[in-house]
Every structure is written in structure tokens, then in C-alpha cells.
Amino acid sequence: MNGVPVARLFGIEIRLHLSWIFIIAIITVTVGGRLGSLEQSTDGSLAWVIGAVAALGFLGTVVAHELAHALVSRRAGMPIEGITVHFIGSPATVDVRAATPRSEAAIALAGPLTSLVLGVVLIAIAFVGFASEIAALRIVGDVLFIIGALDIVLAGVSIVPAFPLDGGRVVRAIVWARTGSEIRGARSAGRVGRVVGWILVSVGLAVILAGETVDGLMIGLIGWFLGASARSVDRWLLLDGLIKGVRVGEAMEPTLETISPQLTLDTFAGQVLDGTLGPALPVVRDDILVGLVGALQLRGVPQREWPSTRTADVMIDVADLPPPLGPDESLSDGLERLRASRLDGLPVLDNSGLRGVLTRRSIAVALRARADLRGVTL
Numbered sequence: 001m002n003g004v005p006v007a008r009l010f011g012i013e014i015r016l017h018l019s020w021i022f023i024i025a026i027i028t029v030t031v032g033g034r035l036g037s038l039e040q041s042t043d044g045s046l047a048w049v050i051g052a053v054a055a056l057g058f059l060g061t062v063v064a065h066e067l068a069h070a071l072v073s074r075r076a077g078m079p080i081e082g083i084t085v086h087f088i089g090s091p092a093t094v095d096v097r098a099a100t101p102r103s104e105a106a107i108a109l110a111g112p113l114t115s116l117v118l119g120v121v122l123i124a125i126a127f128v129g130f131a132s133e134i135a136a137l138r139i140v141g142d143v144l145f146i147i148g149a150l151d152i153v154l155a156g157v158s159i160v161p162a163f164p165l166d167g168g169r170v171v172r173a174i175v176w177a178r179t180g181s182e183i184r185g186a187r188s189a190g191r192v193g194r195v196v197g198w199i200l201v202s203v204g205l206a207v208i209l210a211g212e213t214v215d216g217l218m219i220g221l222i223g224w225f226l227g228a229s230a231r232s233v234d235r236w237l238l239l240d241g242l243i244k245g246v247r248v249g250e251a252m253e254p255t256l257e258t259i260s261p262q263l264t265l266d267t268f269a270g271q272v273l274d275g276t277l278g279p280a281l282p283v284v285r286d287d288i289l290v291g292l293v294g295a296l297q298l299r300g301v302p303q304r305e306w307p308s309t310r311t312a313d314v315m316i317d318v319a320d321l322p323p324p325l326g327p328d329e330s331l332s333d334g335l336e337r338l339r340a341s342r343l344d345g346l347p348v349l350d351n352s353g354l355r356g357v358l359t360r361r362s363i364a365v366a367l368r369a370r371a372d373l374r375g376v377t378l
């Protein structure tokens with residue numbers, strides 16, 4: 001999961017995409033300039049501070065938008081460990097798998113409805129501030145009005161029927177419900193997303209030709225983003241077709257390397273990080289799995305400390321690992337659990353003991369081999 005972790009709410013990790021640096025700066029400048037022109041008594045530095053507060057307030061409402069998605073997803077039985085907040089909310093990734101069309105629609109609509117309600121409430125409070133004769137309350141009202149208006153815009157943009165926005169997920173749910181095929185729903189959502197993307201690119205070009213260069217560029221970039229994201233649906237459908245029928249045992253690391261918990265990192269860390277060994281190694285004591293160590297844990301230790309650091313000091317203890325995978329489980333389930341774990345690999349066990357480790361690298365190799373057999377390009 002990309003982004004910078006900033007908080008944890010309801011057991012869900014909140015991460016911010018780096019694009020928020022620019023969004024906060026833009027809102028700060030816009031609100032600060034607006035306050036400076038509307039409230040002549042407002043000190044210039046105070047206007048910038050209020051602008052920054054407004055930007056952070058809007059960020060808080062976008063987090064609420066994303067939390068609404070996550071909480072409804074959890075209620076529908078989908079494990080949600082974290083969310084990443086993007087500049088127009090987190091685009092709905094194509095590999096989020098709701099169990100039913102009804103759940104898909106409910107998850108998609110939760111965010112826009114939350115933003116809409118927040119926007120209406122904030123604007124209503126803002127008008128109370130506008131009616132006041134106290135300058136400070138008018139300033140608060142102005143800030144709340146801007147945040148509320150941005151929330152209503154966010155609700156409107158996110159419900160546009162273009163995948164991967166929330167509106168695209170609604171399209172997927174509708175087609176899925178009518179046809180009984182999630183794949184056909186995803187394909188239709190991607191097709192609509194591409195059309196909407198090209199329309200917005202065309203509108204952006206028209207606006208640029210009309211002399212509004214900045215607005216035109218913004219519209220065109222949004223259209224390009226939607227079109228590019230919608231095209232990812234085709235890739236997802238291809239990968240989904242390749243992964244069907246594959247078992248975890250067919251895609252795990254073929255050569256099982258194990259290490260002792262007493263080994264110091266300098267004996268193997270370099271080989272893990274340069275790809276010579278697998279990206280995740282099982283830690284075994286007396287033929288019993290006691291933990292797992294991967295590139296993520298190794299990167300957290302400075303190289304100068306490798307000779308004095310034992311594997312046991314950095315490994316993920318077996319008690320803290322997700323339930324082990326079985327070699328006969330479907331690869332699609334294994335991939336979902338690997339993604340949810342955010343580890344470099346997961347151990348694969350059966351009644352005879354440790355069989356291997358499922359990693360992203362091993363999955364990619366297996367899918368590439370299947371693609372070559374079918375004559376398709378990944």
C-alpha cells in the first residue's frame with residue numbers, strides 16, 4: 001500500500017498519497033487569498049494560517065469519505081486493514097472484490113453520500129456565520145463554506161460513472177446484477193470509464209482553446225487519469241483469467257530456502273536484497289517453522305549492524321503471521337491474503353510440514369509462464 005501513514009481509526013491505518021502536499025498548498029493559497037480580499041481587517045499571515053486550517057479541514061472530510069467506504073466494506077465481510085487517501089479520494093481499485101452486486105453498490109455509494117452530507121451540513125453552518133456581525137465568525141463561515149463546497153464537488157466527481165471512481169463501481173454493480181457476471185460488469189465499467197475520460201480530455205482542450213489554460217489542463221488531466229485507470233481494467237481481466245484454476249502450490253517459490261533464527265543478517269541479507277535468494281525466507285528451528293524474514297524487515301536494519309543482528313531479532317514470529325496457506329488453496333485466495341498481510345511472502349504448509357513460500361515474485365513467474373503458453377502479453 002503506498003502513501004505515508006498518518007493515523008489509525010477503527011483499527012484501519014490511514015495513509016496519505018503524496019499528491020496531498022500540492023492539494024493542501026493549493027487550498028491554502030486559494031483560501032488565504034480569498035480571506036485577504038473579503039476581510040480587509042484580516043492580517044496577511046493570519047489569512048495564510050486560516051487557509052492552512054481550511055486545507056487540513058478538507059483533508060479530514062476526505063478521510064471521512066474513505067473511512068465510509070472502508071467501514072461498509074468491513075460490514076460486508078471484506079477485511080480492510082488500511083486505506084490510502086488520494087487527491088480525489090482513493091480510486092476504487094479493480095481488485096477489490098465485493099461478494100455481491102448489492103455490497104458493491106453499497107460500498108461505492110458510502111463515500112459520496114458521506115461527502116454530500118458533510119458538504120450540506122458545513123454550508124448550512126457557514127450561513128449562520130455569514131449572518132453574524134462578528135468578523136471572526138464570518139471568517140469561520142467563509143472557511144466552512146469553502147470546505148463544504150469542496151465536499152459537494154468531491155461527491156459529484158466521485159460518482160461520475162468512470163472506473164475506477166465510485167460511480168464506475170456502481171456501473172459494475174448494475175451490470176453485474178443484470179447479467180450475473182462480475183467480469184462483464186467490470187468490462188462495462190472500464191468501457192464507460194474510457195469514454196468519459198476521452199470526453200473530459202476533449203472538454204479540456206476546448207477550454208484551453210477558449211483561453212482558460214489552467215482550468216483546461218486540470219479537466220484534461222482528470223480525463224487522462226480516468227482513461228488510463230479504466231484501461232487497467234483490461235489488464236485486471238487478463239490477470240484474472242490467468243489466475244483462475246491455479247493452486248498456491250503451483251505458484252510458490254520452487255526452491256525452499258530456510259534459515260536458522262541464530263544466523264546473523266550479514267550471512268544472507270545481501271542475497272535477499274539483491275534477489276539471489278527469495279524475497280521472504282522461512283525461519284526454522286529443529287524443522288519447525290518459527291518465523292519469516294523478508295526484504296522489508298532487512299531494509300530496516302543498517303548494513304553496519306548486520307554482523308551483530310540475529311535473524312530472531314527482526315523476523316516476524318510465527319504467532320504474528322496470518323494463518324498459513326495450503327498448497328491446494330486457490331492462488332486468487334492466496335494473493336488476496338498476501339496483499340492483506342503486506343508481507344514479502346507467506347509460508348505454505350500441509351500435513352507433512354513446510355512446503356514453500358508464496359511471494360509476489362513467484363506469483364509473477366507463474367502467471368508469466370501461463371501467459372506465454374496462451375500467447376498473450378502481460
